[in-house]
Amino acid sequence: MAKIRFHLAVIAAKLTGKLIRLLGRKGSHNPGVVALKICPNFMDLAPRAKLVVCVTGTNGKTTVSNMLTDALLVTGRKVVSNRAGSNIVPGCVTNLVNSLSWTGKCAVDATVFETDERASRLILPHLKPDYMIVTNLSRDTLKRNAHTDYIFSVIDTYCPETVKLILNADCTCSSQLRPGNDRVFFGVGAQPGDHTEPYNLIADNTLCPKCGTKLQYEYLRYNHIGKVKCPECDFASYEAKNLATVIDGENGTLSVTMNGESARFKLISEMMHNVYNQMAILTLLDEIGTDKAMIEKIFDTIRLPDIRFNETQVGKLSLVMSMGKGQNSVSVSRNFDFVANEPEDKTVILDMDDPFDRRKSVEYMGWIWDVEYEQLCRDNIKQVLITGPRCYDHKARLLLAGFPEEKILCVMDEMEAMDHVLLEGVEKIYLIFDCTTLDLANRMKAKLLGIMEGKK
Amino acid sequence: MRIEILYSDLCCLYGDKGNTMFLRKCLPEAEFIETPLNGKPAFLEGDVDVVYLCSMSEKSQELVLSRLMPYRDTIAAMAKEGRTLFFFVGNAYELVGQYIQREDGSKVDALGLFNIYTKRQTPNRFNSLMKIGFGEMTLLGFTSRFSHSYGLTSDIAMGRVEAGSGENPTSKLEGIYSGSVLATYLSGPVLVSNPHFAHWFLRRIGAPLDKLPCEEILLQAYEQRLKDFTRDDLEMA
DSSP states (O other): OHHHHHHHHHHHHHHHHHHHHHTTSOOSSHHHHHHHHHOTTHHHHSOOOSEEEEEEOSSSHHHHHHHHHHHHHHTTOOEEEOTTSOOSHHHHHHHHHHTBOTTSOBOOSEEEEEOOTTTHHHHHHHHOOSEEEEOOOOOOOHHHHOOHHHHHHHHHHHSOTTOEEEEETTBTTGGGSOTTSOEEEEEEOOOTTOBSSOOSSOOOSOBOTTTOOBOEEEEEEETTEEEEEOSSSSOBOOOOSEEEEEEETTTTEEEEEETTEEEEEEOSOSSHHHHHHHHHHHHHHHHTTOOHHHHHHHHHHOOOOTTTEEEEEETTEEEEEEEEOTTOHHHHHHHHHHHHHSOSOEEEEEEOOOHHHHHHSOOOOGGGGGSOGGGGOOTTEEEEEEESTTHHHHHHHHHHTTOOGGGEEEESSHHHHGGGOOOTTOSEEEEEEEGGGHHHHHHHHHHHHHHHHHHO | OEEEEETTTTSOTTSTHHHHHHHHHHOTTOEEEEEOTTSOOGGGGSOOSEEEEOOOOHHHHHHHHHHHGGGHHHHHHHHHSSSOEEEEEGGGGGGGSSEEEOTTSOEEEOOOSSSOEEEEOTTOOEEEEEEEEETTEEEEEEEEESEEEEOOOTTTEEEEEEEEOOSSTTOOEEEEEETTEEEESOOSOHHHHOHHHHHHHHHHTTOOOSSOTTHHHHHHHHHHHHHHHTOTTOOOO
16 A cells, blocks of 8 residues: 555656646645655655765755755766755655656666755654765754754754764864764864954854863864864864865865875865865765766866856946845854955845745844844945845844944835945945845846946 | 853853843943853852843753752842842743753753743744833844743733733733843843833943934834734734
8 A cells, every 4th residue: 555655646746746847836845745645654665766865954055965966967877956945854755756767766876855954853764865964053043943952953863873974073063963873074174364262253062062161272263163172071073084174265276185195176165164065075975985086077067056156247347146044143144254355345235034024924133133244344345235124123233233324225125225236336246135035136136237237 | 330141152042142232332331241151150249230141042051050050049139139130031031930841841940039930842943923011111022932931920020912922822921020130031132122121221220321322223123123013914923
């Protein structure tokens, strides 16, 4: 009976996917819903690909799973991933459906599952991946993810003991996951400009998990990410098997120590969080036995997903779309850090309001107070244009950070706001948007590009 | 003016730093003391005007209680009267009760200042907007937690909930304002998001201001939220 249900579920889910795609939508969620309705234990019954990888963590999981999928494609494998959409249970089941033939046989070499960390309790015990990459754990939206202790406990409890974990040695939280499992660590070694004391507004997990003493950093990158030891007990960061040693932005290369040997690859992105993402991918590739020449080819080929970050030049002006994660103070602060440190004179547009909350609720504005608006207090930021219903809350935070009031403009309606973007006296315009506002952000982009064309 | 922030390495989850960030702007002459988890609280030596403790994880609640319980009698005496205001925000509220019941039924003793108690329900996250009548003021905010509290009575309650949920989904009472304790389930930057309440708070601690920093924009933000709270189709979670 279970087998009949499973086969019916495969066919029904595939038909649903086809129908939804005919209607012009992605169909990344509903096929999974249909499959689970017919066969609740679909994930347990579906045949597995030779390689099953889950990617989770607070920040970077979409980037890593996208680039990892591309990397595996470069190796010649047939791969499916849920990169098109949902990373909760129905999205993962849809991905599984996509890995199967109509007769329910596995039709791919590898499946990559971007896995929501909170939903991982419902996914990991059933998928039982060969590998799980955990990019990092830091604070996220309070409504869903509560705090890192909770997310840590979810992954730690529900990750099967057979899974080999690929962990960030520099994350004092996620590196402590599942000590009984096989684990391999990646990291980024000491770099010029590193700190040795927490300097960000938010730095969770800076106390020793064994004795509660404040940890000492050999080097600290941002938030709580760095190499630590406890001055009072034997707690210390794990040693990374694969370590980035030299990040050469000028020449676009990344030097690493891999299994004790030196190697050099193309640098995918200078942004430090993306160096960690690249090291996570490198470590997975190394674990599955990819040789150095192939890794070189992969890093020469793959690039950051456009959806996260893209730039359009119009005459002398450039519009940069930079996706953040609304209600995630660490993600938005990293975004601010990058934008603020870019040397050009610029305008910054904020489109951060949550579209679900705005529909019938009022977004919790507390997270704004964990975001480092202080980063934006630079002379070369000529205007901050804030949009959405909570624009005044953002403005209050920006003012208390010390940003000059005369350079702030609040326009609640996002599309109308595009008429007020400062274009004169700047070289770049950064539109920082929440990942759930992509459609709106693209409409804002289209309107703004039109205005920029007109002024060319 | 001396303001002690207890265990800020652990207890700062939901934008709660906004309160002290704001107080630092309001009171530039004040001394702010950040007490680490393994440090001795400054208020035990006296001469502290405000003790501020805010949101933390459930695991951290137990760590914090392990540090504060040795001083329970001193805290109880100070909470009844005295100049030190204990300002507890978010689930720090739960620490002033008798106990916290874990999901498995076992209990952790809390400070026992009031006859309330808490039951955890992890992984069921409870989210709710909150609109609270406190004196002549209307406080706007949000609660997000893995627990509910019970036993609050109107004589010690900080306010009545006009929209959303109180200490538990069936209660209309929220928070405690009694003696020298001001404790609320509201998360995060309650002072910044409620400028009228910020004025009241500053008067209560003996540091009134004619005008708050950025008062106009704080009021504008508050009014916009108040307007959004009155929409007919408002969903509380």
